[in-house]
Structure formats: C-alpha cells, structure tokens
Amino acid sequence: MNAVRNHPPVQAFHDLFSAGKTGLPGGDGPLLGLRETRFARFADAGIPSQRTEAWKFTNVARHANVPMALGGHVQIGASELSAFFCGGHLARRMIFVNGHVSRDFSHVRGLPEGVSVRVLADAVDDGEVRERIAAFDDGRSFTDLNAALMQSGAVIDVADGVHVAFPLQMLFAAVGSQRAATMNHPRLLVRLGRGAKLHLIETHAALQDGSTFTNLVSQIELGDEAELIHDRLQAGRDGSVLLSKADMRLGERSRLRQTLASLGGALVRNESTLHLDGTFADAVMNGAFMPTAREHVDNAICVHHRQPDCHSDQFYKGVMDGYGRGVFAGRIVVHEDAQRTNAFQTNNNLLLSDDAEIDSKPELEIYADDVKCSHGATCGDLDEQSLFYLRSRGIDADTARSILVYAFAGEVIERFADEGTRRLAMQHVFARLAGGGGLSGMLEG
C-alpha cells in the first residue's frame, strides 16, 4: 500500500503481537482472525509519515513508532481518579486504567431497562458486537492497530425511545511509569436506538509521569430522531499521547451536540468522521485546544452530508503558546443528493508567542447546487487595548492576559453541557496560564 511512504513498525510491535495476541479479548478464538488480518495490514502499511495527506502537519511516528509495552494493571488511588469524576452525583461511570476496566471504581449497576453498558472484553462473546467491530474498516493504520491490540473499552446500547436520565461517563486514565513506555487501545461502541437520548461524558486523564500512548477508536451510531450530547475533556501530561478516531453516523432528524477540550499532552489527535446519513440530521461540534511548551494538537474533522436538509456546524478555537502547535483540518463534503444543506465551519486562533504555530486548513467539497456553506479562519494576538484597560483597573499583566485568554477559549468551554466537565476544564485551563491563579474566582460563581 503506502509502505514506501510510511515508516515500517519497529520490531517490538511484531514481538508483542505474536506473544500477546491469544491473551487479548477474543484472541483465543472468535476475534483472532480479525486481529491477525488487521495486524498484518498494519505491519504492511506502516505508521504514516508526514507525506501522507492526513498527517501532513503531524509527526506521529516520533511518538508511535517506538518500543512500547501493553498497559498492565496498576493500582491507582481513589482520589487521583475521583478528581476526574464528572456528571454529578447521578452519573454512572466506567473507568479504564491503562486500557483495563477498573471494576472497583466503576459504577454502572442498576441501569434502567433498555440501557446496556458492557465491558468490551465481556461483550465480544456476542457475535453481533464482533460484527460491529469488524464492520468499521477505514483502512487507517491506527484503526488496524486498535483492532489488532484492543484490550478493553465499552459497548453502550440505548434501546428505541429510551431517554437516559443520568450522564454516563467513560473515564480513561493513562498512568505513566518510569520503567517503560506503555500503550493501550480502547474501543468504544455507542448505539442509540430510534428516538433515544444519552448524555455521554468522555474524559481522558493522564496520571503520573512517564510515556503513555492511547489509541482510541469510537464507533457512534445515532438512530433516527436520537440525540447524543457528547462532552469530552482531555487533560494530558508531558509524556502522554492520545490518538482518537471517531466514526459517527447520524440517522434522520438525529441530533449531536459535541464539545471537546484538548488540554495538554505531547500529542493529541482528534479525528472525527461524521456521516449525516438521514435527512434533517443536525450536528454541532465545538472544540477548544491549547498547546503550549512543545505540545501538539491536531484536529481532523470530516463531515459528509449525504442526505438533504441536514445541518452541521464546527466551531473550534485554538490558543497556541510557547512552541505549541495546533492543527485544524476541517473538511465538509456535500454529496450530490444533499440539497438544502447548511454547513458551517469556524476556526479562530490566538498565537501568544513568536514560536507558536497554527495550521488551519478548511476544505469544502460541494456536489449539490442548493446549499449554504461557509468557512472561516482567523489568527491573532491578544488585544493591547483590552490588556491596558484591565491593567488600568489594577489587574496585573499576567492575570490580565489570562483573563483575556480565558475569555477567548471560554466561549467553547462554556458550551460543555455537563457542569462538572466545564469546571474541570476551567481548572485545567487556569493551571496552564501564567496568571491563571488569579482566575479561580471564576469557579465560585
């Protein structure tokens, strides 16, 4: 395939796969075939280089093509995890530590009828689940690697017409270790039946120093008239890497409200492909990203309008400081039948240092003739007049800058539907700003 242009995976991947494959869920039988096929394809295709269009701005091999062990079981203190609990006291929660479900801290018992939350390792006994996993085949290396090595994750099903009254949190903790770099490959399957409603909170937390590599694949299906609110907060550390690939399919008159914040980590890649497969489907995707130091955040979004009368809106804001680098590659494809499409895309950025960088690449491909589409990108520095105004009222320069940065990024953060996620995101934003300590008053009210 692209082997010439890509990097052949280091030997460690081969060794790890042949030694460990049968110990992985379904690896002793039903999933072994799939794992082997996908691993062979991954080994053949290799790890994408920057000559691949989809990875043009991001050197992923630097982080991915190194010897890593599969994440093992680790003990982690309750308080370290509970700092990331979101969704309020009614929330149900499934917790994964280095790719292994933490049965001690997860709480998904007593679910109402029509709501099923299964641990992937158990769910693969179900042939239908295996089929769903196999059905997602985008030919991408990291999707293949995930299929080959997935250890855990969750399968969430909400039956037709069921409105889930409480938020459901999926908390992924990547725990670093000084001994070895580790990786984990979770898979998340979410299916909402016709008219079903769910508030899904996805939280990625990096705990303790050390290199961690998380390669998540999500398959999300919204039935006709279903509604998914999806809040996703990622709080990384120096050595953490998160690659996330989400494949989302929206049925007729379904609604997606997604808000995400990428706050820290050596590399974060948020890749989402949306398929608006039914008429009047409606998707809003908000994102905030704030790379600083040598962090890198790559947002790659593609929205396929396949049916008439759908609406999509991407609203992404980036704040780059230090040597931080942000990427926003947003693509909208309006297929031939998708008349009366409304599709919008905005990417506004702040560059706070001379060494920071943003690569913003909007793309529109339109094959229908009656559509309303727009895209726009801006890039600027903090407004000097506003800074002076704040300082003239006694606020020191660092705090004044932080206030203005938060005022910018906050427009996205405020859109989190879950109060807990919003507050946690604010704390992490403030912690990342030189004068952020002075902003804690915002958390009081």
Added chain:
Amino acid sequence: MLKIDNLEVAVEGGDDTILKGLTLEVKPGEVHAIMGPNGSGKSTLAYVLAGRDGYEVRGGSVTFGDEDLLELEPEERAAAGLFLAMQYPVEIPGVANNYFLRQAMNAIRQARGEKDIPAGEFIKKLKEKAALVGVREELLKRDVNSGFSGGEKKRNEILQMAMLEPKLCILDETDSGLDIDALRTVADGVNALRDPSRSMVVITHYQRLLDHIVPDVVHVLANGRIRRTGGKELAQELENSGYEGILGEAA
C-alpha cells in the same frame, strides 16, 4: 497629590512632541478642569498619566503622592490610587462585568496588603453604587461594555470609579456621547465621590459638563501646554468667546 512638571511627550517613534512642557499641580480635594481644542494633547495627557504604551516621555516629571508616577506599571498606578475614566471604554467579550470589577477591586486591595472583599459585601456595594450612577443591574452580569450604548459605557466607567474609590480621578471626555439626562446622572455620581482627600482632573471639550461638576480650577490646554489658568468662570468665558478668542488674548 499630583504634580506635573514641564512634561514633554511624543508618540513612540514619532518626531513631533504632543505635550511640550506641561506643568500642573492638583492638591488634595481639588477639582481641575482641562479644556482645549481637538489635538491639543488632552487625551495624550490622560493616557500618559494612566501608563498606556505607545508614548515616549522625553522630558519633565510626574509625581503622584510621593512617587515617581512614570516609573510605575499601569496596575501599580491603579493600586496607588489613580483612576482613568476612558473616553472610549473597551469592550471585553467573555469577561463578565461583575467578575471584572471584583477582580479589579481585590487586585488593588491585595497590592495594598488588604484582604479580599467578602462576596456578600461586594454584591451589596455593587448594587448600591450601580443605583447611584444609574447602571441597570442587568448590565452587571453582561460582558464588560459589550453591546453597551455609549451612555451605558460611560456610566460603567463611573461605576468602576465609585467601586475602586481612587485618590485621583481622571475623567477623559466623560461627557461625550451622553444626552442631558445621562450627563446629569453621571455628574451626580462623580459629585458623590467628591471628598477633601480625593482630587479630580476633568478633561472636556465643552463647558456643559462643568455646569454639573463645578471645578475649582480651569486650565486651557493648547498645542501641548497650559495656556491659561483661572477659576470656574474661565469655562464660561471660553464658551462665549471660543478657544481662538481666549488663546489669541493669551498669546
């Protein structure tokens, strides 16, 4: 309180000086009006006193209390008790007005080694002062000056002033953009702050503001220097004969 001695100021990197040896002294409790035609240097004076970037002091000195004002950062000037009510208040989307005020108040208190104002006390004071200067409560929760009318912005400046209780208030064209009723409310707010220990410098184009905020001393600024100084009747004289009449006489 404020002593400006032979101050010379240019726009940073520019050739022309805007203030060309301005001298002025304001004593505690006094209200001084500075009047002058367009381009005389009124706003430059206000900004230089508040510490805005973009100006270059080429000579002279400014003493505030016993401190060299020009050595201080803008926030240090605020903490020392200087307040500039701006001609064009800045809109800051994303920052709530009440949050901003509390942040400013606590920053100044902290700089003076005082404790933060308790939340309840702050809210009580804010409501009281807002009523005094005619700022609707709804505006307190909105983003700073965002979508405010011209008059609402000016009232918001005076509200900040009332909350921060500075020693020296500089009002830069506070009357511009105000109708007669708003002018009276704003002037009432300013007058309520008059105090034997608090001084004011009121910069204006027109005499009408001075009907409401009656000054002790009136200065005429033209071409970068104070050309004439007199009592409150000088403002009326200006209104009658215009700057040309007065300055022609002074020259």
